[in-house]
Each structure stands twice: as C-alpha cells, then as structure tokens.
Amino acid sequence: MTAPAHPVTPTGVAPLPQATILGYPRIGRRRELKRAVEAFWKGKISEEQLRVTARELRAATRARLVELGLPATGGAVPESFSFYDQVLDATLALGAIPSRFADVAETGSDLASYFALARGDESHQPLEMTKWFDTNYHYSVPELSAATPLAANAAALVAQLAEAAEQGIESRPVLVGPVTYLLLAKAADDAAEGFAPIDRLDEVVAVYGELLAALAAAGARWVQLDEPALVSDSLSVPRAEVLALVERAYTTLGAPAVGAARPAILLTAPYGDSSAALTRLGALPVEAVQADLVRGTLPEEALADGSLAAAFAGTQLVAGVVDGRNIWRTDLRAALALAQRISDAGIATVIGTSNSLQHVPHDVADETKLDARLASWLAFADQKVTQVATLARGLAEGAAAIEAELADTEAALADRAGAPGVRDARVRERAAAVTSADRSRADEGARRDAQRGIGVPELATTTIGSFPQTTEIRTARAAFVRGEIDQAAYDGFLREEIARVIRLQEEIGLDVLVHGEAERNDMVQYFAELLDGFAVTENGWVQSYGTRATRPSILWGDVSRPAPMTVAWSAYAQSLTEKPVKGMLTGPVTILAWSFVRDDQPLADTAEQVALALRDEIDDLVAAGITIVQVDEPALRELLPLDADRQAAYLDWSVGSFRLATSGAASEVQIHTHLCYSEFGEIIGAVDGLDADVTSIEAARSRMDVVDPLGDHGYSRGIGPGVYDIHSPRVPSAAEQEELIRIAAARIPGEQLWVNPDCGLKTRGYEETVASLTNLVQAARAVRGA
Numbered sequence: 109m110t111a112p113a114h115p116v117t118p119t120g121v122a123p124l125p126q127a128t129i130l131g132y133p134r135i136g137r138r139r140e141l142k143r144a145v146e147a148f149w150k151g152k153i154s155e156e157q158l159r160v161t162a163r164e165l166r167a168a169t170r171a172r173l174v175e176l177g178l179p180a181t182g183g184a185v186p187e188s189f190s191f192y193d194q195v196l197d198a199t200l201a202l203g204a205i206p207s208r209f210a211d212v213a214e215t216g217s218d219l220a221s222y223f224a225l226a227r228g229d230e231s232h233q234p235l236e237m238t239k240w241f242d243t244n245y246h247y248s249v250p251e252l253s254a255a256t257p258l259a260a261n262a263a264a265l266v267a268q269l270a271e272a273a274e275q276g277i278e279s280r281p282v283l284v285g286p287v288t289y290l291l292l293a294k295a296a297d298d299a300a301e302g303f304a305p306i307d308r309l310d311e312v313v314a315v316y317g318e319l320l321a322a323l324a325a326a327g328a329r330w331v332q333l334d335e336p337a338l339v340s341d342s343l344s345v346p347r348a349e350v351l352a353l354v355e356r357a358y359t360t361l362g363a364p365a366v367g368a369a370r371p372a373i374l375l376t377a378p379y380g381d382s383s384a385a386l387t388r389l390g391a392l393p394v395e396a397v398q399a400d401l402v403r404g405t406l407p408e409e410a411l412a413d414g415s416l417a418a419a420f421a422g423t424q425l426v427a428g429v430v431d432g433r434n435i436w437r438t439d440l441r442a443a444l445a446l447a448q449r450i451s452d453a454g455i456a457t458v459i460g461t462s463n464s465l466q467h468v469p470h471d472v473a474d475e476t477k478l479d480a481r482l483a484s485w486l487a488f489a490d491q492k493v494t495q496v497a498t499l500a501r502g503l504a505e506g507a508a509a510i511e512a513e514l515a516d517t518e519a520a521l522a523d524r525a526g527a528p529g530v531r532d533a534r535v536r537e538r539a540a541a542v543t544s545a546d547r548s549r550a551d552e553g554a555r556r557d558a559q560r561g562i563g564v565p566e567l568a569t570t571t572i573g574s575f576p577q578t579t580e581i582r583t584a585r586a587a588f589v590r591g592e593i594d595q596a597a598y599d600g601f602l603r604e605e606i607a608r609v610i611r612l613q614e615e616i617g618l619d620v621l622v623h624g625e626a627e628r629n630d631m632v633q634y635f636a637e638l639l640d641g642f643a644v645t646e647n648g649w650v651q652s653y654g655t656r657a658t659r660p661s662i663l664w665g666d667v668s669r670p671a672p673m674t675v676a677w678s679a680y681a682q683s684l685t686e687k688p689v690k691g692m693l694t695g696p697v698t699i700l701a702w703s704f705v706r707d708d709q710p711l712a713d714t715a716e717q718v719a720l721a722l723r724d725e726i727d728d729l730v731a732a733g734i735t736i737v738q739v740d741e742p743a744l745r746e747l748l749p750l751d752a753d754r755q756a757a758y759l760d761w762s763v764g765s766f767r768l769a770t771s772g773a774a775s776e777v778q779i780h781t782h783l784c785y786s787e788f789g790e791i792i793g794a795v796d797g798l799d800a801d802v803t804s805i806e807a808a809r810s811r812m813d814v815v816d817p818l819g820d821h822g823y824s825r826g827i828g829p830g831v832y833d834i835h836s837p838r839v840p841s842a843a844e845q846e847e848l849i850r851i852a853a854a855r856i857p858g859e860q861l862w863v864n865p866d867c868g869l870k871t872r873g874y875e876e877t878v879a880s881l882t883n884l885v886q887a888a889r890a891v892r893g894a
C-alpha cells in the first residue's frame with residue numbers, strides 16, 4: 109500500500125451526537141473546588157489532595173452529564189474543568205509562560221506555576237485580570253512578546269481524556285482557540301514597540317496542531333476550540349479581519365501535515381451573533397461549527413438560497429438554542445422549530461447551548477427556599493442539559509416524541525406570563541408616563557451655583573463608599589441571617605459601625621463622608637432583597653474569577669420599591685456630623701448587569717422600572733437631609749454590546765435610565781457617579797451624557813491616563829480620578845498621591861477636581877486603609893496650599 113496522498117483527516121469519524129453543551133460549571137455544586145484550592149493555598153492540604161478533589165469533581169460532572177441525557181460516547185460530553193481560568197489553561201497548554209515568570213516555571217510544579225501566574229507571589233505581580241467578553245467572568249490576560257517560549261503541553265488534557273475513558277465516557281477536550289487567545293493577550297512589558305500578540309498566529313497555530321496530534325494519539329475523537337472573538341467588535345482588529353484570521357488558522361489546523369492525525373474539530377462562536385460569518389465558517393475544513401442562536405440569528409438569505417447548506421456539506425451545525433447566559437426555562441417549541449428549520453435546509457444539526465453553562469448555577473433543585481412557582485419557571489445548568497437532550501430527541505424522532513415536555517414547558521411559560529407580580533399595572537402606568545423632561549436637570553452652571561451651599565472645598569477629598577468589611581461585620585450578618593441575633597441587635601451593631609466610620613473619617617480629615625456600607629453584603633443583592641420583583645438564591649453561585657463566585661439575584665417581575673432602602677442608615681450617619689455624608693445607591697444598569705434578568709421584555713424597559721424606584725429613593729434621601737447622592741454604575745462598560753451595531757441603542761437606554769433615576773433631584777442636590785475602570789474611550793460620550801455633577805473613576809494604575817481624553821472631550825463637570833489603587837494592600841505615600849493629583853491638576857481646574865481612591869475599600873484591611881487615606885488627605889492639602 110502506498111502512503112496516503114492526503115493528510116489523515118477524520119473522515120469516517122462518527123459525527124457528533126445530536127445533543128451537546130459547550131461547557132458546565134466547574135466550581136462544584138457546593139463550591140468544593142473553591143474550598144479545596146483555597147485550602148491548598150493556605151497549605152492545609154497537599155497538591156495531591158487537591159488533585160484528588162479535582163479528579164472527583166470532574167468524574168462527578170461527567171457522570172452527571174450522562175445521567176442528564178448527554179450520550180456517553182462520541183464526544184458529546186465536554187471537558188470544561190479548570191483549576192482557575194480557561195484562558196490560563198490555554199497559556200499552560202501552549203507553554204507561553206511570560207519571561208517575568210521564567211524563574212517560577214523552572215522551580216515549581218506545574219500547578220505551582222499555574223497559581224503563581226494567576227495570583228502572583230512575593231516577587232511577581234500576577235497576570236492582569238479582565239472581563240471575558242460581555243460577561244462578569246474575569247480571565248487571566250496572557251502576556252506575549254516575540255521571545256515568549258511556545259511548547260505544546262497536552263498533559264492535562266490527555267489525563268482528563270484518560271480519566272473519562274476509565275468511566276466509560278468518550279469526552280471532548282475544550283480549549284480557547286488560537287485567534288481568540290491571541291486577541292485577548294496583551295503585549296508583554298518587554299515586547300518591542302509595535303509588537304502585537306496576534307503577530308505570532310502562525311507559530312501558535314503550529315503549537316495547537318501539536319496539541320491536537322497529542323489528543324488524537326490519546327484517543328480523542330473530538331476537540332472543541334472556542335473562538336468568541338468572531339462575535340466581537342471590541343477587539344484590537346476589526347471583525348472582518350478576525351474572520352480572516354480564523355480562516356487562516358483553521359485552514360492550517362484542519363489540514364495537518366501529511367501523515368499527522370487530529371480529532372474532529374468543533375469550532376464555536378459563543379456570546380453573540382455570528383450570522384454574517386456562518387457560511388464562511390461552514391466552508392472551513394472543520395467537522396462542526398457552533399452558532400449562538402440566542403444572542404445571534406441565522407443568515408436567512410443563505411439558508412433560503414441553499415448556500416449555507418452547500419457550505420455545511422460534510423459539516424455539522426451545532427445550533428446554540430438553549431441560553432447559557434440566563435436561568436429561564438427555554439421555550440422548547442420555539443427552539444425546536446428553529447433547529448428544525450436548519451435541519452430542513454439539509455444541514456446536519458446538533459442541539460447545543462449558546463455558550464458554556466459556566467455562567468449559570470448548577471441546579472434549581474438545590475434551591476429549597478425559592479418560591480415553588482418561581483422555581484418552576486427556571487432552568488439552571490442541569491435543567492438546561494436536560495432541555496438540550498429533550499430537544500435532540502425531538503429533532504431526531506419528531507415533535508410528537510417530546511410532546512409531554514413541550515406541553516409542560518408551555519404551561520410553565522404561560523403560568524409565568526400571567527403570574528401576579530410579573531406585570532404590575534401601577535409600575536407600567538408610571539413607566540409609560542415618563543417624558544423627556546423626567547430625564548433632565550437644570551443646566552450645569554445653575555446647578556454649580558445652587559450646590560455652593562453644600563460647602564465643598566476645591567480638591568475635595570472623599571471615598572467611593574464602602575469601608576473595610578471586617579470579620580466582625582461578616583460574623584454579625586451571618587448571625588442575623590441564621591436568626592441568632594434579632595433585628596434590633598443587628599441594627600444596633602450597624603449603627604455603632606456607622607458611628608465609628610464617621611468618627612474615623614473626621615479624624616482623617618476627609619471633606620465628604622460616607623456611612624461605609626456595612627449593612628450591604630453586596631452592592632446589588634442588598635437592593636435586590638429590598639425591591640419587589642427580585643428573588644435571591646441559596647446556592648446559585650456563579651464563578652466570577654478564580655475561586656471567587658457571586659450569587660446573582662433573579663429579577664423576575666416588575667420592579668418597585670415597597671419602602672425606603674437606605675434612608676435610615678444615611679440619615680443616621682448625617683446626624684453624627686456637620687460634614688456632608690453621601691447617600692449611596694447602585695445604578696439601574698449595574699443592578700441589571702449583576703443579576704439574572706427577565707427575558708420577556710427588553711432590558712431597557714426593566715432598567716426604567718429600576719430607575720423609577722431609585723428616583724423615589726433619592727427623593728427620600730434628600731427629604732431626610734442628604735445633599736449629595738452617589739449612584740454607582742461600574743457595569744456601564746460591561747454591558748456594552750459586542751456587536752457595534754447594537755452599541756448606540758444600548759448607550760441610549762443605559763444613559764437614559766441613569767438620568768431618569770437622578771433627574772428628580774433639585775439643582776441644590778449634587779449627584780455623583782462612580783465607574784471603576786479607566787478604559788472608557790468608546791463610552792466617554794455616554795459618561796458625559798450621564799450628566800452627573802461629579803464622576804469618580806479608576807486612574808491610579810494608569811497614572812491618570814484618562815485625564816487627557818476627558819480634557820479633550822471637553823468634560824466640564826466634577827471628576828475624581830483615583831489616586832489610591834485599592835486593589836492591593838500597599839499603602840501609597842502622600843508624595844506619590846500628590847504627584848498624581850498634580851498630573852490631573854495640570855489638565856483639570858481645581859474646582860472640578862476631586863481627590864479619592866479608585867474604588868470602594870470593602871476588601872481592604874483597616875490599618876492600610878487609614879494610613880492610605882491619611883496620606884491622601886495630606887496630598888490634597890499640599891496641592892491646595894501650593
């Protein structure tokens with residue numbers, strides 16, 4: 109026999125089964141992984157013990173997925189485990205250890221270097237962390253230069269495949285794809301001027317080729333490569349170019365060198381609309397392509413004229429019809445109809461999720477305290493897997509085969525639509541009556557004059573709101589939640605805490621004080637618990653980064669405010685001091701961004717309802733003697749759609765909701781807002797559009813970089829660029845903070861400039877906080893005196 113004339117492609121590999129998901133939560137149903145990893149960091153368990161826990165968790169996940177209906181063989185079960193972060197996993201698989209970590213890589217075990225990259229150590233700053241697409245998940249940013257080593261390391265992926273095989277499961281390894289990996293990476297500090305990580309695409313693709321060969325040798329039938337870069341207009345290269353890069357990478361990966369083998373490739377495009385690219389993706393030499401059909405749409409024309417089917421000849425299309433970003437039961441009939449249309453066009457169709465289920469909690473069944481009726485409308489990860497399996501059966505055997513499930517979901521959806529609280533006539537009438545006058549305040553000059561009475565000096569010093577959340581605060585809250593102390597005792601504790609924080613700020617000499625937010629477990633959940641229309645979960649944890657998880661609230665109904673939420677605390681704080689105390693609220697966009705939000709009406713409508721509740725809260729704060737109110741919108745940038753076409757509409761409603769919340773305030777009331785990041789180039793117009801009297805932003809790490817664009821934009825109201833980086837326990841000296849104030853003062857007039865930290869202080873300890881704020885006040889005084 110002669111050598112094959114063409115590369116060994118996986119022709120003949122069994123197609124992907126008709127049901128799959130892109131990934132599954134990996135922190136464990138009771139956050140087992142978090143506990144094990146943190147115990148390992150503290151030296152309480154050994155590396156081997158941690159590895160055992162991780163292995164058990166992975167085994168339990170695979171078994172659960174099969175139990176829920178994914179086929180055990182054929183690659184339907186994804187390997188989506190990560191000790192910390194999937195982008196960091198790719199960094200290790202590529203051996204792309206930044207040069208500044210070379211010493212760690214030489215000495216430690218793989219796992220030790222992994223965590224050193226993630227968290228840093230005495231001699232290394234950790235990799236930077238930033239938000240993953242438009243989610244609230246944060247990944248570890250790869251750092252590359254032309255010299256960063258690259259060497260395939262498939263050991264972890266191969267080991268997982270073998271574990272699965274031992275369980276009798278043929279699983280599918282998952283990796284962030286090469287184009288997305290490089291577009292999310294940043295140039296290392298030691299990289300040459302002008303170097304961009306994507307310059308190394310061909311080399312990186314070669315390493316992916318080696319990884320695929322190793323997986324094929326270990327018996328993998330399928331591999332999943334995630335390329336969400338395909339749906340984003342917010343990357344360093346235009347979207348059309350991303351597609352061209354993907355074509356270049358996968359043309360190479362799809363046709364390996366003569367004689368080399370690879371698993372079948374599932375290329376995914378989660379988190380957005382890939383419809384414009386789908387025909388070209390189908391034509392690539394890969395065996396399956398996933399499209400997010402929740403956020404995205406189908407290319408209808410190409411579907412109708414047969415060109416989509418032609419491109420997908422020999423390629424399966426994984427229809428992401430089950431929403432991996434939200435917790436609602438899928439409308440199964442609509443999802444089936446959508447998948448059926450693809451299948452009817454002659455395309456081999458697989459039912460899938462829109463993205464990895466890592467963004468939703470494990471299981472509705474773990475919620476014992478949730479209202480049973482609300483629970484019946486929900487689907488967490490496990491329920492979504494079942495839905496995927498059900499839809500696959502419907503697609504294979506016809507709708508009649510799943511009629512009971514279709515009817516059951518329909519009944520739940522109908523029940524939800526008509527349930528009390530989902531639509532509240534009073535809330536709707538009020539929202540319908542909103543006019544543009546409700547979104548505007550007097551002009552800023554008039555406001556400035558009216559606010560002189562508050563008595564704020566030039567270069568006024570303040571903080572962002574929260575003071576350290578001490579163990580005593582957490583202990584008291586936990587005791588209250590468990591019913592061990594009563595409301596009166598808990599309130600008394602909080603009043604003492606507020607009094608202490610006010611005294612402390614007076615001693616330090618700050619100009620505008622805060623009450624410290626000790627009563628808040630979380631800046632969104634606190635409001636969710638007090639507003640109608642929200643529910644909170646017991647075990648609905650979702651990974652935010654590394655071992656950190658949050659429990660987003662569920663916004664299920666029309667939102668209204670049964671009673672004031674913050675007034676008693678703010679009024680009490682104000683009663684203790686002559687200085688102004690800022691009222692402190694979380695804005696509508698941030699409340700939506702950090703909750704699971706109803707999917708039966710536009711986000712814009714929901715934001716209006718939240719805004720109206722906040723508007724009433726501001727009225728009540730002002731009536732209680734508060735003269736400054738801060739409405740935090742740290743998530744304004746995060747919710748910006750990845751799709752450029754949708755950005756203007758988003759900015760319009762998000763700014764509109766903030767203005768609706770704040771414009772009821774008389775000119776004498778000073779409205780502040782806070783955004784905790786500095787890259788707001790694309791949204792600077794929107795930040796201006798909020799029309800807040802004062803905006804505080806993060807700026808210390810970038811050394812006030814943001815001040816110039818603000819000046820260029822002609823920003824004319826108050827601005828507080830942070831001079832104290834609260835992300836580390838380090839105490840910035842007065843001289844250092846003074847220098848930053850001077851950089852800003854060179855560009856921004858003193859009466860516009862505020863002096864404050866980058867963000868809230870809740871994660872800091874008291875000792876460092878007091879020292880840093882004392883230096884901050886001293887720095888401001890030095891600049892004022894000059």
Ligand code: MET
Nearest residue numbers: 572573574740742784868
């Ligand atoms: C993530 S922004 C935090 C703002 C809030 N007021 C705080 O100080 O904690």
Ligand SMILES: [Zn+2]
Nearest residue numbers: 742784867868
């Ligand atoms: Zn912040």
